[in-house]
Amino acid sequence: MAKSDIFRQLAVQCSTHEYPIYIGSHLLRDEELLVRHVRAEQVLIVTNQTVAPLYLLGVQNAFCEKQCNTVVLADGESYKNQDSLTTIYDALIKHHHHRDTTLVALGGGVIGDITGFAAATYQRGVHYIQLPTTLLAEVDASVGGKTAINHPHGKNMIGSFHPPQAVLMDLQTLATLPEREFRAGFAEVLKYGLLVGGDFLSGLTTLLSKNVRDIPLNELAHLVGQCCEIKSQFVQEDERETGCRALLNLGHTFAHALEAYTHYQRWLHGEAVAIGLYCVALLSHQLGYLDAKSLASVDLLLRALQLPRRIPKGLDLEQLHSLMFNDKKIKNKAIHFVLMRAFGDCYLDSRVTEEQVRHLLISAVEGEEQ
Amino acid sequence: MAKSDIFRQLAVQCSTHEYPIYIGSHLLRDEELLVRHVRAEQVLIVTNQTVAPLYLLGVQNAFCEKQCNTVVLADGESYKNQDSLTTIYDALIKHHHHRDTTLVALGGGVIGDITGFAAATYQRGVHYIQLPTTLLAEVDASVGGKTAINHPHGKNMIGSFHPPQAVLMDLQTLATLPEREFRAGFAEVLKYGLLVGGDFLSGLTTLLSKNVRDIPLNELAHLVGQCCEIKSQFVQEDERETGCRALLNLGHTFAHALEAYTHYQRWLHGEAVAIGLYCVALLSHQLGYLDAKSLASVDLLLRALQLPRRIPKGLDLEQLHSLMFNDKKIKNKAIHFVLMRAFGDCYLDSRVTEEQVRHLLISAVEGEEQ
Numbered sequence: 001m002a003k004s005d006i007f008r009q010l011a012v013q014c015s016t017h018e019y020p021i022y023i024g025s026h027l028l029r030d031e032e033l034l035v036r037h038v039r040a041e042q043v044l045i046v047t048n049q050t051v052a053p054l055y056l057l058g059v060q061n062a063f064c065e066k067q068c069n070t071v072v073l074a075d076g077e078s079y080k081n082q083d084s085l086t087t088i089y090d091a092l093i094k095h096h097h098h099r100d101t102t103l104v105a106l107g108g109g110v111i112g113d114i115t116g117f118a119a120a121t122y123q124r125g126v127h128y129i130q131l132p133t134t135l136l137a138e139v140d141a142s143v144g145g146k147t148a149i150n151h152p153h154g155k156n157m158i159g160s161f162h163p164p165q166a167v168l169m170d171l172q173t174l175a176t177l178p179e180r181e182f183r184a185g186f187a188e189v190l191k192y193g194l195l196v197g198g199d200f201l202s203g204l205t206t207l208l209s210k211n212v213r214d215i216p217l218n219e220l221a222h223l224v225g226q227c228c229e230i231k232s233q234f235v236q237e238d239e240r241e242t243g244c245r246a247l248l249n250l251g252h253t254f255a256h257a258l259e260a261y262t263h264y265q266r267w268l269h270g271e272a273v274a275i276g277l278y279c280v281a282l283l284s285h286q287l288g289y290l291d292a293k294s295l296a297s298v299d300l301l302l303r304a305l306q307l308p309r310r311i312p313k314g315l316d317l318e319q320l321h322s323l324m325f326n327d328k329k330i331k332n333k334a335i336h337f338v339l340m341r342a343f344g345d346c347y348l349d350s351r352v353t354e355e356q357v358r359h360l361l362i363s364a365v366e367g368e369e370q
Numbered sequence: 371m372a373k374s375d376i377f378r379q380l381a382v383q384c385s386t387h388e389y390p391i392y393i394g395s396h397l398l399r400d401e402e403l404l405v406r407h408v409r410a411e412q413v414l415i416v417t418n419q420t421v422a423p424l425y426l427l428g429v430q431n432a433f434c435e436k437q438c439n440t441v442v443l444a445d446g447e448s449y450k451n452q453d454s455l456t457t458i459y460d461a462l463i464k465h466h467h468h469r470d471t472t473l474v475a476l477g478g479g480v481i482g483d484i485t486g487f488a489a490a491t492y493q494r495g496v497h498y499i500q501l502p503t504t505l506l507a508e509v510d511a512s513v514g515g516k517t518a519i520n521h522p523h524g525k526n527m528i529g530s531f532h533p534p535q536a537v538l539m540d541l542q543t544l545a546t547l548p549e550r551e552f553r554a555g556f557a558e559v560l561k562y563g564l565l566v567g568g569d570f571l572s573g574l575t576t577l578l579s580k581n582v583r584d585i586p587l588n589e590l591a592h593l594v595g596q597c598c599e600i601k602s603q604f605v606q607e608d609e610r611e612t613g614c615r616a617l618l619n620l621g622h623t624f625a626h627a628l629e630a631y632t633h634y635q636r637w638l639h640g641e642a643v644a645i646g647l648y649c650v651a652l653l654s655h656q657l658g659y660l661d662a663k664s665l666a667s668v669d670l671l672l673r674a675l676q677l678p679r680r681i682p683k684g685l686d687l688e689q690l691h692s693l694m695f696n697d698k699k700i701k702n703k704a705i706h707f708v709l710m711r712a713f714g715d716c717y718l719d720s721r722v723t724e725e726q727v728r729h730l731l732i733s734a735v736e737g738e739e740q
Binding site for chain 1: 459492527
């Protein structure tokens with residue numbers, strides 16, 4: 001059996017059970033660890049065409065004594081849809097998977113979200129475990145039990161809360177991650193930085209002064225662990241997002257509209273979040289909450305990450321505006337924006353007017369004077 | 371405001387909240403009662419083409435001060451599918467329904483199940499109330515929080531647990547219910563009788579000695595109340611069906627296979643349950659658990675209800691057999707049958723062999739010697 005190193009282990013408490021997050025190296029080769037949280041005799045691995053050639057065989061090996069079936073989806077946010085979900089249901093039924101089956105999500109945030117939702121709804125709920133292979137999935141999507149697919153008119157519009165049985169984060173997968181995806185993942189890391197500020201943000205700022213590709217594995221493991229800790233604190237306090245968990249949506253109202261507008265094809269989720277973080281910093285500044293220096297810092301950090309920060313020219317801003325009003329962070333027709341007063345001091349604001357959002361969108365377009 | 375009579379009120383405790391069941395007369399005209407459990411400013415009523423002309427206008431009136439949209443589906447179990455679900459999602463998104471919307475299920479079990487599942491999954495869960503208009507929905511489908519759609523290869527294969535905020539049973543709707551549907555609803559009533567036996571079954575047997583259409587409203591209300599009480603006791607003890615709730619599936623392993631085999635078009639659900647009840651009584655008898663007299667009683671009660679009791683000739687029994695092994699009541703490849711030792715004494719049995727099921731299917735075919 002191949003050797004793995006577990007650098008860090010966290011326990012997340014949700015309303016129905018507690019589940020572990022393992023952060024380490026070569027975990028996807030550790031057959032004992034892979035089967036530890038799968039008591040079922042049946043397993044369905046869901047992955048995509050990019051990840052399958054790299055890691056599928058190894059994971060299948062771990063389940064060779066069980067009935068193990070596989071679904072390989074096309075890669076990309078635009079496939080996080082009803083068709084892919086149907087493919088998973090059909091495979092489960094074709095191979096006679098029963099209520100005590102376990103689904104295994106092997107891939108990034110898209111695979112995790114869609115597999116989680118399939119697990120939430122197949123036979124009214126079966127178990128699943130997460131094997132995230134992207135930075136974004138490790139620091140965000142695989143923690144907290146949110147599952148979903150997209151609707152053509154709105155991101156994550158169809159979904160449910162269904163926490164996994166375990167999350168295994170093998171940081172070796174980041175070595176095979178395309179640089180673009182790696183950088184996109186840092187948008188969510190930066191989001192945590194803006195949310196909690198303090199030492200975490202200072203440390204992150206220092207890290208980002210060098211090329212992110214050069215960050216050593218142990219420092220990366222520490223960073224991922226911190227992100228999981230921050231997220232699981234929010235989630236444990238407010239599993240179903242009736243309160244503070246909503247702060248985790250910092251930048252996401254803009255990001256979701258941008259993704260829906262471009263049919264989930266132009267940007268990686270993290271890239272859309274990067275633009276969203278800039279937009280919300282600019283909005284907070286325009287409304288008089290955030291000072292100019294902090295706004296400039298956000299811009300600088302995003303630039304250091306080589307992430308997009310502006311809305312590209314040529315987008316129909318009125319349509320973008322109307323997509324924002326389709327987003328889930330809306331109550332009684334007012335958008336609930338997460339705004340920034342300072343780093344580490346974000347809050348929910350429902351008083352932002354449609355006109356203020358319109359003005360923001362215009363001034364966040366590439367090449368416009370701020 | 372129109373006058374209504376509430377004959378009976380029950381409270382059902384589920385893991386997330388407590389909700390009331392009102393049983394009465396003319397409740398669908400009682401605007402105050404209809405809005406009592408809808409705090410949302412947005413409402414989507416889901417109903418079907420049969421029910422809409424009868425009751426939709428009245429229910430819409432109750433919500434005239436809110437944003438009230440409507441989805442009218444085609445009528446029938448064969449429409450409890452992904453397409454209908456998509457129609458509901460599309461309407462919610464088109465009319466900008468937010469996380470604090472409330473769905474209203476106005477119709478029978480199909481409408482209740484599909485609307486409940488839409489509510490469970492739209493934006494990761496919104497509220498809904500049930501206004502059941504069939505006997506089957508009143509005594510069974512609207513109580514307990516199970517929601518689902520069918521998959522072409524299996525009944526209720528996709529779904530979740532998502533209890534409503536309230537259930538309003540207006541028994542006046544039974545006056546407009548076609549006799550065939552009314553009789554079919556009694557199959558579930560009889561199921562409770564076989565499960566609990568005793569006074570309830572004796573009372574039911576007496577009732578069934580006359581034509582069910584002649585049962586006075588107050589006796590019907592009493593019967594519906596008893597059924598809701600029995601079901602909610604099972605459900606409160608075991609919301610997610612890890613134990614005793616499974617007993618409520620008496621006859622359903624056969625029924626679900628029969629429905630899937632005929633693409634949900636030949637029988638009403640209750641009719642398939644009727645055949646299923648006969649099959650399970652016969653199986654229990656063949657295995658030596660249930661005596662011949664009890665088997666004959668089941669047959670007689672189903673006959674009094676003018677419900678189908680036998681598997682029609684010409685069905686491919688091998689295919690039916692294989693559909694049963696797709697059902698949800700399966701763990702580690704063994705079917706968990708609910709069998710009868712006596713009326714009021716049912717239990718889960720996982721030792722029934724495939725051969726015994728094959729033998730049962732052959733002997734339950736119309737015209738075969740028992």
